Amino acid sequence: MNVFSKLIYDIGRLWGKYWGSYLNGVKNTLILAVVATAIGVVIGLVCGILNTIPCSKNDPLPKRVLLKVVRFIVRAYVEIFRGTPMVLQAVFIYYGLPYFSNNALRFSSVWAAAILVVSINTGAYMAESVRGGIISVDPGQTEGAMAIGMNHFQTMVNVILPQAFRNIIPQIGNNFIINIKDTSVMFIISFTEFFAFHQYITGVNNLYFPSAAIEMVGYLTMTLIASFLLRALEKRLDGSDNYELVSEDQLVMAAGTYNHPDKGTPFDERSKEYREKARQELKYGRTRGDR
Amino acid sequence: MADMILEIRHLSKSFGSHQVLKDIDFTVSQGDVTAIIGASGSGKSTLLRCINLLETPTSGEILFHGKDMTGPGVNAPEYRSHVGMVFQSFNLFANMSVLKNCMVGQMKVLKRNKDDARQTALRYLQQVGMAPYINAKPRQLSGGQKQRVAIARALAMGPEVLLFDEPTSALDPEMVGEVLSVMQDLAAQGMTMLVVTHEMAFARDVSTQVVYMNEGVICEQGPPAQVLGDPQRQETKNFLSRFRSS
Numbered sequence: 001m002n003v004f005s006k007l008i009y010d011i012g013r014l015w016g017k018y019w020g021s022y023l024n025g026v027k028n029t030l031i032l033a034v035v036a037t038a039i040g041v042v043i044g045l046v047c048g049i050l051n052t053i054p055c056s057k058n059d060p061l062p063k064r065v066l067l068k069v070v071r072f073i074v075r076a077y078v079e080i081f082r083g084t085p086m087v088l089q090a091v092f093i094y095y096g097l098p099y100f101s102n103n104a105l106r107f108s109s110v111w112a113a114a115i116l117v118v119s120i121n122t123g124a125y126m127a128e129s130v131r132g133g134i135i136s137v138d139p140g141q142t143e144g145a146m147a148i149g150m151n152h153f154q155t156m157v158n159v160i161l162p163q164a165f166r167n168i169i170p171q172i173g174n175n176f177i178i179n180i181k182d183t184s185v186m187f188i189i190s191f192t193e194f195f196a197f198h199q200y201i202t203g204v205n206n207l208y209f210p211s212a213a214i215e216m217v218g219y220l221t222m223t224l225i226a227s228f229l230l231r232a233l234e235k236r237l238d239g240s241d242n243y244e245l246v247s248e249d250q251l252v253m254a255a256g257t258y259n260h261p262d263k264g265t266p267f268d269e270r271s272k273e274y275r276e277k278a279r280q281e282l283k284y285g286r287t288r289g290d291r
Numbered sequence: 292m293a294d295m296i297l298e299i300r301h302l303s304k305s306f307g308s309h310q311v312l313k314d315i316d317f318t319v320s321q322g323d324v325t326a327i328i329g330a331s332g333s334g335k336s337t338l339l340r341c342i343n344l345l346e347t348p349t350s351g352e353i354l355f356h357g358k359d360m361t362g363p364g365v366n367a368p369e370y371r372s373h374v375g376m377v378f379q380s381f382n383l384f385a386n387m388s389v390l391k392n393c394m395v396g397q398m399k400v401l402k403r404n405k406d407d408a409r410q411t412a413l414r415y416l417q418q419v420g421m422a423p424y425i426n427a428k429p430r431q432l433s434g435g436q437k438q439r440v441a442i443a444r445a446l447a448m449g450p451e452v453l454l455f456d457e458p459t460s461a462l463d464p465e466m467v468g469e470v471l472s473v474m475q476d477l478a479a480q481g482m483t484m485l486v487v488t489h490e491m492a493f494a495r496d497v498s499t500q501v502v503y504m505n506e507g508v509i510c511e512q513g514p515p516a517q518v519l520g521d522p523q524r525q526e527t528k529n530f531l532s533r534f535r536s537s
Contacts, residue, residue: 056347060363143345144382144441148396148448149372158395162386243388243427 010210018201025194033179036118044126047074048134049156081124087185090117094189114191122175129171133164166237173230177223294321296452302351304341311337313507324478326494327487329504335487339456343376372400375445379457381437383429390425393444415443419473435466455486491534495519503527
């Protein structure tokens with residue numbers, strides 16, 4: 001029998017028998033990835049606010065000491081959780097808690113442990129991304145906000161973080177996609193996500209490759225949908241290129257403004273005709289009588 | 292004598308070993324329009340930024356209604372909400388529409404409700420001729436339009452004194468006029484203003500006192516007719532002669 005038709009046959013057999021388990025795995029993986037990424041982003045934003053609290057020599061000593069301590073803690077958190085494997089963090093937290101508390105404390109559900117581990121791991125990465133995002137925002141924005149009397153927290157929440165957030169969406173997407181894939185290491189604390197089902201099923205029937213093929217397609221589908229949605233979010237946050245003038249006498253007030261031509265018209269710089277025309281002009285020069 | 296709003300006493304500022312401001316002394320009373328002129332690098336902008344506490348002065352005092360604002364335990368954000376500032380580079384919030392730019396400070400800092408904030412914002416946007424553009428984002432506006440919105444944003448906070456840091460230096464020549472005429476209107480309404488500027492005509496016609504700065508010290512100060520028309524110091528004469536010839 002042809003290898004490929006055999007593969008398709010095996011995949012069909014596996015899917016027919018276990019599709020419910022596979023889909024359940026997809027569901028668990030997605031829930032874990034979405035929740036943990038969201039919490040991780042919040043942790044990252046909080047670290048970003050804490051890290052950028054201004055500190056001047058005029059501040060009282062206790063405040064300066066406190067700020068130093070806070071910064072040290074944030075730094076240590078980032079370095080530790082970025083610098084150790086997530087598998088080990090899971091083991092440390094899930095088994096370490098009962099070990100140190102003589103079994104008095106333990107995680108009631110493996111979900112709580114998994115979300116905790118992936119969240120704080122993502123948070124460590126996001127803290128650095130947020131820091132980069134904040135640096136990328138023009139310092140004039142901070143000055144503008146301070147000049148109208150906003151304090152650090154108000155400046156961050158209203159002005160800086162919305163702009164930084166827009167700039168780090170590609171990073172959030174990165175982390176989300178990494179989380180979809182890397183949550184597979186949570187099998188170590190017997191969290192049953194997508195990949196864990198693969199291990200369980202192949203243990204039963206030895207169909208390693210066909211099951212792996214299903215997994216591959218499954219993961220790729222999830223990540224592709226994720227990146228598509230993130231792109232859409234990015235576009236939405238950028239807002240419209242156009243705006244409406246609020247006035248009865250539009251002709252007068254519109255002087256000096258520029259509305260982008262509608263998409264698809266020959267004047268739109270993104271339209272096929274416009275680009276083709278520009279290319280022809282570059283090649284042959286402007287045709288006569290064109291102006 | 293008119294009510295004293297700002298008193299600058301022995302103000303100095305150093306960046307490392309480089310002393311930018313040396314022992315600055317001057318006062319601003321209610322309704323004064325003070326033009327601060329001088330060559331680039333003479334410390335004009337630093338002086339303005341010190342007054343708004345965006346830079347921490349190295350020594351000296353800034354008295355606001357008689358209270359020192361440079362000591363420890365001063366609520367700087369609260370003070371800044373009484374002292375508006377307009378920047379050379381506009382610094383409008385890029386993530387907000389024009390209207391939102393003028394509302395956010397009122398709502399978050401002054402805790403006004405949304406309707407009040409909107410009404411106040413619209414009133415000042417109308418005053419600077421930007422009311423039709425309330426839905427535009429800053430990146431969609433020209434430089435002169437941005438600066439007028441920035442002025443409206445500062446006015447909406449109801450400041451007692453308004454600081455202008457070279458408000459027209461980043462503008463094309465044809466847009467300078469629209470911003471200056473807005474500022475002229477403000478002066479006519481009795482707004483207390485401190486203006487760092489290279490527009491000598493504005494200093495001559497609108498201001499009530501002129502401060503000429505040279506290398507971090509106040510070289511000459513007085514009414515515009517005296518400082519600009521009949522300067523006593525050689526440095527002032529040299530500086531002004533460059534403007535006359537051009």
